[in-house]
Amino acid sequence: MAKEYIDIATLKYLLYDVHQLKDVLKQDRFSDHDEASLNMFLDSVKEFSDRELFPYFKEMDEKPAHYKDGGVEVHKQVEVMMKKGGEMGLISGTFDYEAGGLQMPMMMLTASAFIQDAANNHLPGYAGLTLGAAELIINFASKELNDTYVPKMLAGEWGGTMCLTEPQAGSSLSDVATKAIPQDDGSYQIKGQKIFISGGDHQYAENFVHLVLARIEGAPAGTKGISLFVVPKKRPDENGNLISNNVTTVADFQKMGQRGYCTTHLDFGDNDDCKGFLVGKPHQGLKYMFLMMNGARIAVGRGAAAIATAAYHASLEYAKERPQGRKLASTGKKDPEQGQTFIINHPDVRRMLLLQKVVSEGSLSLVLLASKYYDLKETLTDKEEKKKYELLLELIIPMVKTYPSEMGAQAVSNGLQVLGGYGFCSDFILQQYYRDIRIFPIYEGTTGIQSQDLLGRKLLLEDGKALQLLSEEMTQTIKNASKYDELQKYAVKLGEKLKEVSGTIQHLVSFAKKGDYERYLSDATPFMEYMSIVTLAWVWLDMAAHAKYALLTGDKNYSDEFYESKIHAMRFFFKYELPKTDGLASILKDEEVLTIADEKEVFI
Template sequence: MFFSPRDLRFHLYEVMQAEKLTQLPYFAEHDRTSFDMVLDAAAQISETLLRPLLTVMDRDEPKLVDGQIRVHPQLGAIIRRFGDDGWINAPFTYDEGGQQLPATIMNAATFIFGAANYSSSVFPFLTTGATNLLRSFGSKELVDRFTPMMYAGRWQGTMALTEPDAGSSLSDITTSAEPTDVPGEYRIRGQKIYISAGDHDACENVVHLMLAKIKGGPAGAKGISLFAVPQKRFESGTLVGNDVQTAGIYHKMGYKGAPIAHLMVGSGAGAIGYLVGEPHQGLRYMFQMMNEARVGVGMNAVSIGTAAYYASLEYARERPQGRPISEKDPARPQVPIIRHADVRRLLLFQKAVLEGSLGLLLQCSYYADLAHAGDGEVAQNAALLLDLLTPIAKSYPSEMGCLTTSAAVQVLGGAGYTTDFPVEQFYREARIHPIHEGTTGIHGLDLLGRKVTLHGGKGVQLLVADMQKAIADAKTHPELTYLASQLGEAISHLTTVTTYLLGLAADPTVFLADATLYLEFFGIVTLAWQWLRQATIAQAALPTAQGDDQAFYQGKLMAARYFYEYELVKTLSLVHRLQSTDHVTLEMHSDWF
């Protein structure tokens, strides 16, 4: 088992009541049955197609041969299966051949795919992100030219931003664009690095959604435009090369089955690129895809962590080692290691972080659905909450996923460090997520420097109101009063720290020096809110629950207790640090290291 269908449905139907989305006209053709069919289909594909390739894709990584990257031979059929079954364009409208599937259900499905085999799961949904940019901002001509083949899984889509001297600093990109004699066409020259699925032989073509600067345009970020740059383009009805060359392939520590490429663009006559939308609006357009991808990165981190958790849980239940600490008789049989308190601590740590994070990410997906398909104040408030929570939803699961997969390795002990068990692979694969789609440091700056004050701080006000509602709901159960009170205190600390830091905003260097720690603080409090909501549902259900359900709800309550006892208490030290006047990181000189 690499995920729990019971836990996923608990989040969707008991905590979030995702069926309510079908009351919105855009989702009206769906119901609980159709949602379950989607989840069951995702599990079936994962078990039969993705999971069997988990280890082999890690061991036999892609290779650059004669200028093209070769991937696992079964990937072509898998990507086309995603196209044939409608996964790539599932969130889009019926008129476009989509299913108008809520992001909440779509992201639940991607969670299943990622838990089965992260490397194989990225290909189709990179294309989803690229086609969404085209359909949102491109002309009808571009949409008609590219998206049908991309929806079918025959053409790959990518996001091509990063350059050798311009990683997160996109204003410094140097890739250029010069207009041709054909309106909307440009010759693109430059290079892009770390392009996920930027070249491979599992699809017939690759369409790069690429940032470049039109010559003569404004300097910096204001001069960035967005282009669709295919690896091959049609000429007289035939696909021909488009001067996009694969210069190299990067060898990664994890998620090795999905290649990242170094692309040389326009080394010869210049690659033909097609302007998407208006000139000099590329960064604004690209941020749509990036914000969607950031929630996706958080979900991928939870997927991998969840697979590691269940692998370590299975091992702990089966591996005999030692005896209870109070048992001294060596003649007594050994017990499974799950009987030892420290192993249960390692397992509870994983469960608390991952199931709390899954709740947050599905909550963000729910906000995305309300913002997209709702109207009026409901849609506006959902958009504000999503904007505020995105840096947390991306960064907290990503950072903590590195620790939970490490805990999974620790449960297995020496066996966990070997390739005979999958947890060492999950440990390696987890490390990319604090880097993908903006490093944790960047998201700390975004949260403290922009998101908490956006629209006069209304997003924070809305979030605190939701947290206070969760506290009130929990207090209707005497067993949860102490957890509710602890969350109330944490919210008070968060408000105090935020007010203190905003008072330093006149000096941005001091104000933002510990923005990453503020992000961590905010993330812990947010997860505590999610756990209080889960605990309230579990406590209400427990009196009438029987059998497996009773054990399930008891496990939820124990995980909530663990999070408050072992994780929420960490905020006390963060409160001290974030209000300290000792600015050691600013006063340290580079030559003192």
């Protein structure tokens, strides 16, 4: 195991200097918070993660969650995570005071969860899913359901889940078949199965509160007929005692990674005695669930960024300590008399490490930016400004979920490569990070689904208003960076790239205008990669501009070397990553269509 898993200075630099948390703290909702108190909270989360999460990371992989005697057994630290999560506000942090929360900005909760994810990505999900389920109840359910379930969830005594996926439906929620049959007492009899339910059962919670998508008898077909229900594992009887609610744990999926984070198969109502309680109005379930989905997708991007970060620090530490080979002399030959050098001095190792750095830190910056947009769209009173940040958030969410997941996996793969053969061995932690991060491109809507959302829905949102707003944000960064001689050529590059993006999008949209939507969306995933790289170039240029400002003005919280490292990383991204968009643009503009099935089937 490495000695460290994050650079807290980089996290605070992004939070306070680059993304200006103080702009969010100006809102009335957060008037009780200031940077000093929130910094203390962040430090306490780091101390908790150092003590209770990071030391158990490898052990939880070696002793995975597993099904036994009708339930799921998990590592003992799950109990610590839930109880301390309740005590420290890690579950309730962003909720209203009236609901038992701390009214904390999403930016801060995201930063604190990032630390936990980097320390041990197998544990925070138990609290995170409970948070998500409680949020749905608080926002959309009756006072009775709130009073019955939310307090114990926020305290970490009861777990919470979100149950969408079914064996026959997968990601196609229009095919959800779980039934909800109205009962005389106002409840519903629930009958069906759900799979891939994260945190769905374990021995350290007295009860589990499942938020279940189901179809009321006689409901319309497709997604318009789906409703949302609170379905507890145990329901209170007329005396308030908990009794079985006929929710059965069928199995726990054994996974290649995140083995300490249980993934259950649940059966509802096999004895026809499973009660569900309607959340909000009938047939609005998918709408309610997806109103919470932005937070869930930020969380997935955050988790992937955290794993990539931890892997980077592990491979960086190894590279600094591993002697192997010799540096090339000025003659181009190695001097056998010269002593071995540490592998961090080899250019190709440095390239792999820098790739890890730009992906992990760039991803974290993008995730924190999305959290800021979330805070502003929720708290601003000016309608135009509120709408602006709502549209910006909607546009970048698919990239926030996808780029850290997809490129994070590539970054961790490079980290494993830094270790050579040792990276492939279980004695070293890189192989575990590699296995853990591979699920993230699948979580909360696969890369293909996110890509179709970006190109098919978000790009055209309000006649392209969201894209226009994002272009304006990028243009402002280009202007800021152009003030500094060292950054001018990079600002010019990004400006030229924005013009290319506009032309590429016009080419693709022409198919949509003609009604050829299958052709329009057929290369949605290459477009996702293309747009994400450009967006990350903007993110890095913004980081570099803030670093340059600090160096020139002397308004510094960190060393000169710290700021110079951010500028160097930006230059690396512009040399090694941004040019990839040239090839992607060529793919997107190519007239040949090879992936659409037609009458003449080609063997693949």
